[in-house]
Amino acid sequence: GNAEHMASMGDLMAKNAAATNNPAEMVKFYSASITYYDDAIDACPVRGYYYTKKAFSLMRLDKSKEAEEAFKKAVYLSPMDASNYLNLGTFYLEQGDPDKAYQEYKEALRIDENYLVTVLDAIWRVSPYHDSISQAVPETADLRRSFATYLFKKGLYDATDKRNYGINLEILKYFFYMI
16 A cells, blocks of 8 residues: 555656656656655565656656666566566667667567557657568567558558658568468
8 A cells, every 4th residue: 555655646746747847846856756656666566567657757867777777677577568568668769779679569569469559659750661660560460460551541651652661562562471
């Protein structure tokens, strides 16, 4: 009970930090949120969820190394929670390390394929090229079909236009296998 209460207080501090326009106040609130998340971790050290919350506050304070460690700890404590891999992958993508991001995204998709559109949207914002996106899509027929469907739904591919960000019909055939 105490852990959840402390995490809720951390959430409140993070919400206050996001709502202020004063940089000094923002730092104060995010620092307080980290303290509350640390208290939650002390009360329940096996719940990865609290490490994830702490990591997001650390990112807002530009403490990348500490944020990475907190995200990794969340993955370690909850290895079957796809959202932890998704968060770590997004962290790496924002840090400019797409190779690490793609590995984490593959793990997230291996556990829960429902994250496919979220993963592809995150990668597309950074690198709108099929080869970057395809690196995060595991080698399964269903996910490849989903990837091709994603391209069509987002309007990223039109069979009549060969300029489509370097995506051509042969690549889509590769993703569909059976065409």
